[in-house]
Amino acid sequence: MKLASIDIGSNAIRLQVVKVYEDEDLVSFKNLQLLRFPLRLGHDVFSQGKITQPTKEKFIKLMSTFKHLIDLYEVEDYYAVATSAMREAGNGKEVSNQIMTEVGMKINTISGKKEATILNKAIKPTLKDRKYVHIDVGGGSTELNLLEGGKLLQSRSFKIGSVRQLTPKERAAVFLSMKEWIQSTSFYKSKNIVGIGTGGNINKLYGLANKASNMAISFAELKALRAYVNEFTYEQRMSILKMNPDRADVIIPASEIYLKVLKEMASDQILVPKVGLKDGLIYELYEQKTHKNLDKIEYLGYF
Secondary structure: OEEEEEEEOOOOEEEEEEEEEEEOOEEEEEEEEEEEEOOOHHHHHHHHOOOOHHHHHHHHHHHHHHHHHHHHOOOOEEEEEEOHHHHHOOOHHHHHHHHHHHOOOOOEEOOHHHHHHHHHHHHHHHOOOOEEEEEEEOOOOEEEEEEEOOEEEEEEEEOOOOOOOOOHHHHHHHHHHHHHHHHHOOOOOOOOOEEEEEOHHHHHHHHHHOOOOOOEEEHHHHHHHHHHHHOOOHHHHHHOOOOOHHHHOOHHHHHHHHHHHHHHOOOOEEEOOOOOHHHHHHHHHHHHHHOOOOOOOEEEEEO
């Protein structure tokens, strides 16, 4: 069985095609195609409140390309979701309907709560029997999820991300709101809380750390990495650190969010499993297609 997921984010749009392997009570997924295109819907929506005509035309063309790839791979089913940019776009529903009419692809615009639930599926193979704060920094929103023993206990979505342009006053207000929410949770002042980071920016920072294999970097290392990257100009981040243009301009504000949450949670390390919404979508689609609950069978993630 082949499945596909499409993550329509605020900073980029991703397509993933996988083949599913099942062996009794084990299931695993092999990546056949992974494509990321830097179409920044959030640039339009967070400044103008809608998706502009030029961006809409690119969006439709991109979804048509994805549809062709899905057909060529003979995918059994796909799951396409849109997050904060499409949630807030005044013409989001209109654009979704146009894509359905012209391309034949259905887009599901999901809430922050639903996004947290799907992300939880993506990090499930990483979790052990302990407390975690999962930080997912996207282009337009940040999801904070508190987990214990593999179960999602509390979640909250905040309107702060790597693309959304906020004034210093607005940014400080969101950080204050984030701090107050953290302090209201049962995890506040708990000991040994481990961070889990998802999102393209934390993945890039982890790559710069040149770690061997254990997925973890310390708070001090993350802080040092942010300072290191900040020493480079935008052009140098692309030429020397090999960042994409749409990563080079947002990695510093995004890294600040991870550091703020870790500091407030008194967490001294963060795991970076290099998974995201696209992976959680595959898991959820698999459950829908097979009527199997991945909580009750062992799944090995990707190979």
